[in-house]
Amino acid sequence: MKNLELEILRHSTAHLMASAVQKLFPNTKFGIGPAIEDGFYYDFDMEKRLEPEDLELIEKEMQKIAEEDLVFEKIEKTRNEAIEFFTKKNQPYKVEIIKDLPSEIQEVSFFRNGDFVDLCKGPHLERTSEIKYFKLLNLAGAYWRGNEKNPMLQRIYGTAFYTKEALDEYLKVLDEARSRDHRTLGRELDLFSVTDEIGGGLVLWHPNGARVRNVLENFWRDEHFRNGYEILYTPHIGKSTLWETSGHLGFYNENMYSPMQVDDQDYIIKPMNCPFHILVYKNSHHSYRDLPLRWAELGTVYRYERSGVLHGLMRVRGFTQDDAHIFCAQEQMEDEIIRVLKFCLKMLKDFGFSEYKIYVSTRPEKKFVGKLEEWERAEKALMRAIELANLEYEIDEGGGAFYGPKIDIKIKDALKREWQCSTIQFDFNLPERFDMTYIGADGGKHRPYMIHRALLGSIERFFGILVEHYKGAFPVWLMHEQVRILTITEKQNEYAKNIFERLTEAGIRASINSSNEKLGYKVREAQVQKIPFMLIIGEKEQENNTISVRNRINKTLELSDLGKFIDFVLDKVQNKSLTVE
RNA sequence: GCCGAUGUAGCUCAGUUGGUAGAGCGGCUCAUUCGUAAUGAGUAGGUCGGAGGUUCAAGUCCUCUCAUCGGCUCCA
Numbered sequence: 001m002k003n004l005e006l007e008i009l010r011h012s013t014a015h016l017m018a019s020a021v022q023k024l025f026p027n028t029k030f031g032i033g034p035a036i037e038d039g040f041y042y043d044f045d046m047e048k049r050l051e052p053e054d055l056e057l058i059e060k061e062m063q064k065i066a067e068e069d070l071v072f073e074k075i076e077k078t079r080n081e082a083i084e085f086f087t088k089k090n091q092p093y094k095v096e097i098i099k100d101l102p103s104e105i106q107e108v109s110f111f112r113n114g115d116f117v118d119l120c121k122g123p124h125l126e127r128t129s130e131i132k133y134f135k136l137l138n139l140a141g142a143y144w145r146g147n148e149k150n151p152m153l154q155r156i157y158g159t160a161f162y163t164k165e166a167l168d169e170y171l172k173v174l175d176e177a178r179s180r181d182h183r184t185l186g187r188e189l190d191l192f193s194v195t196d197e198i199g200g201g202l203v204l205w206h207p208n209g210a211r212v213r214n215v216l217e218n219f220w221r222d223e224h225f226r227n228g229y230e231i232l233y234t235p236h237i238g239k240s241t242l243w244e245t246s247g248h249l250g251f252y253n254e255n256m257y258s259p260m261q262v263d264d265q266d267y268i269i270k271p272m273n274c275p276f277h278i279l280v281y282k283n284s285h286h287s288y289r290d291l292p293l294r295w296a297e298l299g300t301v302y303r304y305e306r307s308g309v310l311h312g313l314m315r316v317r318g319f320t321q322d323d324a325h326i327f328c329a330q331e332q333m334e335d336e337i338i339r340v341l342k343f344c345l346k347m348l349k350d351f352g353f354s355e356y357k358i359y360v361s362t363r364p365e366k367k368f369v370g371k372l373e374e375w376e377r378a379e380k381a382l383m384r385a386i387e388l389a390n391l392e393y394e395i396d397e398g399g400g401a402f403y404g405p406k407i408d409i410k411i412k413d414a415l416k417r418e419w420q421c422s423t424i425q426f427d428f429n430l431p432e433r434f435d436m437t438y439i440g441a442d443g444g445k446h447r448p449y450m451i452h453r454a455l456l457g458s459i460e461r462f463f464g465i466l467v468e469h470y471k472g473a474f475p476v477w478l479m480h481e482q483v484r485i486l487t488i489t490e491k492q493n494e495y496a497k498n499i500f501e502r503l504t505e506a507g508i509r510a511s512i513n514s515s516n517e518k519l520g521y522k523v524r525e526a527q528v529q530k531i532p533f534m535l536i537i538g539e540k541e542q543e544n545n546t547i548s549v550r551n552r553i554n555k556t557l558e559l560s561d562l563g564k565f566i567d568f569v570l571d572k573v574q575n576k577s578l579t580v581e
Numbered sequence: 582g583c584c585g586a587u588g589u590a591g592c593u594c595a596g597u598u599g600g601u602a603g604a605g606c607g608g609c610u611c612a613u614u615c616g617u618a619a620u621g622a623g624u625a626g627g628u629c630g631g632a633g634g635u636u637c638a639a640g641u642c643c644u645c646u647c648a649u650c651g652g653c654u655c656c657a
Contacts, residue, residue, distance in 0.1 A: 049585075140652030141584025148654050152584045155652070183650095187592075196630080196648055255656090301657090306582050307648090309655065321657065420657070458657045489614040516614075524618035538616055550617060 006161070010035035012072060012125040013062075013134050013160040014042045019116030020061035021046075021156075024054075030118065031093050031144060031153050038170065039159030043142055045093070050154050055136040058156070065114065066131045072124040075110040075117070082108045082119065093144065094119050133167040134160035137174075177415055182467035183312040189472050189529060191480075192313065201310040201317030203460055211480035211509070213463060217298060219350070220322060220456070227343050229294040229324060234276035236300065240266035246275040247433055251402070255303045273299035274427075274452060277325045278434045281448075286438040291448065292328035292336055298459065299323045313464030320459040326451040327431075329438070333378070333449045337385040337424065341407070344422050344455045345389065348411055350576055351456075351466065352475060355412040358386055361399035368402045370428025378426045378449075379405045403429035413469040421457035421465070426450070473530040473552060476572040476580065483510040483569065484531045486522040488538035490514065495542045499535060499562060506566045508573075527552060532580045533569065551580040 014033035021028055021044055031043030044050075077085065079098060086094040097119060098108060111120045113128055125131065136158040144150035161167040186192050191209030194202065205213060221231060240259050243249045248256065252271060259266035270276070277295050286293075300320045309315050328336050348356065360382050363375045382405060386393045393407075400406055404426030410418040427450040430436075437445040456462040466474065476482055483503055485496045496512050503510040513522045519536065526534045536548040546560040559565045571577070 052586080138651060139585065142653045143583075146654070148583065152653075154584075157652080194649095200648070303657085306655070308582065308584095308653085310649090315656070319657070423657075454657070456657090461657060486617085488616055491614080516612095516620095518614090518620060519616050521619055522617090527618055534617080536617065540616085548617085554618085556617075 007035040008123055008125060009131065009162060010040040010160050011120075012128075013131050013158065014040040015072070015111060015113060015116065015118055015120070015124065016062050016065060016128055016131055016134075017058060017136070017156065017158060018042050018044075018118060019065055019113055020058050022116050023065075024057060024061055027090075029091055029093055031155075032097070033118075039137065039157060041142075041155050041157045043144070043153040043155045045144075045151065045153050050139050050156070052139065055139065055156065059134075059136050062131075062134070066128045068114065069127050069129040070113045071127050073112045074122060074124075075112055076107055077110060079106050079108060082110070085117075086119070131160060133162065133164050134158060135167065135171065173415060177417070177468075180415070180468045180471050181312075182314075182464040185467050185472040186312070191467070194312070194316075199317070200307060201305060201315070203313060203316055203318070208480040209463070212466075212474060212478050213459060215478050216351075216459070216463070220298070220347075223343075223347060223350075224296045224324070227294075227339075229296045232277060232280060232295050232297045234273060234280075234297060234299065235270075236302075237267045237269050238275065240268050242275050242279075243268055245433060246272075246278075246430060248272065248275075255305070257302060257304055269302045270299075271301050271303045273297055273301065273321065273323045274325060274430060275434075278430060278436060278450075281327055281436060282434060286327075286448075288329055288438055288440045288446070291438060292326055292332050294324060294326050296322070296324035313460040313467075316458075316460050319461070321454050322456045322459060322462075324453050326453065327436070327438075327448040328451070329440070329446065330377075330449060333451075334381040334384065336449075336451060337381045338388055340424050340451070340453050341385045341389055344409065344424070344453070347455045348409070348422065351462075351478075352469065352576075352578055353411040353413070355416075357410045357412070357418060358391055358393040359396050359399075359408045359410070360386070360393050361396040361401075361406050361408065363400055363405060364398045364402060368400075369432070370404065374428055375405060378428075382407050382424070382426075401425065403427050411465070413465060414471075415468075419461070419465050421462060422453075422455050423457070424451065424453045427452055471530075473532075475576060475578050476532050476569065477574075477576050479530075479532055480509065481511055481529070481531050482508050482573075483533045483535060484526045485510065485512045485535045485537060486519060486526065487512070487514045488519055488536070490516075491539065492537045492542055496537050499537065499547065502562060503566065506570065508566065508569055523550070527554075533557075533565075535565075553580060555581060557581070 011034065014035065018030055018033055025046050025048055027046065029045040031045065033040065033042030082098050083095055086098070101108070108119060109121055110117055111122060111124050136156055138157050140155045140157065141152045142155040143152055159170060161170065186209070189208055190206050192206055193204045194200065195204065224231060240249065248271065256271050257269050259268050280295065281293065298320050300318065302318045305315060305317050310317070326336050326340070360379070362379050383393070386407065406423055406425035408420060409422035410420050412418055431447050431450045436448055438448050440446045485499055487493060487496045493514050496514060500510055500512050513525070523534060530552055532552050534550045536550060541547055547562050547565060549557040549559045549565060551557060559568060
């Protein structure tokens with residue numbers, strides 16, 4: 001199925017929905033109703049507050065209209081006729097759209113199905129009866145034209161497909177996404193919590209989640225040392241004058257928390273790590289021989305996020321960035337970008353993400369700092385690095401920050417959803433503001449290039465993505481508990497303890513369940529908690545000095561020797577294997 | 582921040598037209614010593630998100646407030 005065909009179907013379904021709404025709620029003013037990635041929506045302005053039950057009503061009405069087999073009829077009108085038409089019909093939003101069309105457009109097209117006539121350039125299906133498999137999904141508020149100063153309209157989201165199978169499949173994926181929700185799994189696996197008593201967007205990491213995080217961070221550090229980075233630690237607060245120098249108080253103010261007073265000085269909790277890294281740089285003079293400097297930090301920052309945007313671990317107010325800053329000379333810049341990109345992709349792959357989309361954001365039209373040729377050089381370096389890696393990318397023209405162009409990498413998870421994680425950004429602003437220099441081979445002062453980069457983005461978000469990607473069943477190397485020993489009767493307690501000690505000694509994270517429950521119960525418990533391996537220990541095993549291994553995908557493994565099992569697990573850890581067989 | 586929905590035990594939820602809180606799971610205790618997704622019995626958990634108000638009486642009605650969820654805007 002081509003996307004274009006789906007788009008036509010969905011857009012036509014949006015019209016169908018609008019015509020149903022018009023029939024049910026005649027005084028409705030219509031916004032727009034486009035097809036979107038997985039479906040469509042339509043925005044309405046009406047007296048009535050729509051409720052979830054109304055969706056069923058509207059769906060039924062749509063079904064009726066579809067069965068009437070109306071024709072989607074195209075009508076042309078001149079611009080003025082169109083304005084007159086919609087003014088008469090009391091459709092101010094439509095009038096606004098037409099008035100905002102470029103002046104060279106004098107003819108506009110309409111589509112009619114039955115009594116419903118909508119401004120639309122098409123294309124559409126031929127008849128309403130072609131729309132068979134659709135579903136209205138949810139209700140939401142949305143600002144007219146996406147601007148929060150405009151009135152808020154009521155939006156209905158829905159989707160449509162050409163076959164029943166495709167629709168069912170899509171609804172199944174939605175269900176699947178719900179069952180993977182990291183907030184639910186986070187509670188079920190006791191990984192983390194967010195509580196009202198502390199405040200929204202401030203995360204408590206429980207032992208299980210913290211264990212996984214710890215493994216992740218240790219790996220992250222090792223890899224950074226291996227890749228030529230040094231690691232820094234910097235404070236959580238700093239004088240407000242620092243943020244004046246950096247300019248954040250100007251351009252980032254609305255995301256920063258109010259200052260606190262210490263000894264008559266204002267201090268601000270950090271929303272970024274960069275100024276601190278720059279001050280480490282400025283603590284001494286640098287020669288061109290020192291460069292490049294690559295400094296990384298798991299830097300915890302606090303940013304004010306509006307209350308309505310907080311979401312589990314994905315959008316929080318306190319989070320840890322896997323931040324790094326690279327300071328280099330102009331001639332090193334291109335190599336550094338290539339290096340970062342390679343490092344980044346390797347890191348993502350180690351966590352099991354090998355599908356991604358890459359975006360390059362270039363210089364904004366108007367507001368930007370730095371010289372034009374610097375921008376061009378940097379943009380070229382970014383694109384070249386991606387091309388050298390033989391990867392595709394999309395250009396977001398003018399989408400860069402005012403201080404420099406960037407690469408953003410969005411990873412695709414098991415459900416093909418895209419998540420923004422990695423970012424590689426040039427900064428032409430801070431080196432200038434902090435007057436950073438190095439002494440070149442010519443004995444003169446030069447300004448270093450500065451590159452910000454985060455590979456995982458924020459540890460919180462990345463962890464949330466991992467939870468959803470793996471549905472809580474982390475790969476063995478990351479899993480907080482790798483092996484659980486299940487005894488059958490208490491006669492095996494001693495033997496179980498010996499096994500536990502050997503596992504622990506080998507560096508395997510294990511526990512014993514010797515409770516007075518039946519084996520079936522213990523298996524179920526371990527299964528629900530997605531523990532990769534269960535060692536079942538009964539009289540038989542004890543007598544023969546063996547073990548019986550079951551993994552979390554309900555398979556018994558042919559590994560009766562503990563030593564061999566330990567090697568097997570360590571091998572999985574070593575290779576970051578994604579399987580448990 | 583805005584629009585809408587929700588908020589009852591650790592979790593999932595029930596609570597009829599206002600009459601003073603209930604289940605399952607989980608926890609704890611006891612019994613059971615048992616071979617690959619739930620052994621049985623008993624028991625303890627709640628100022629029904631918070632603050633006002635209406636009423637003889639509020640989990641149920643009204644007002645305000647906070648938080649969460651779905652979106653919008655914004656973003657790591």
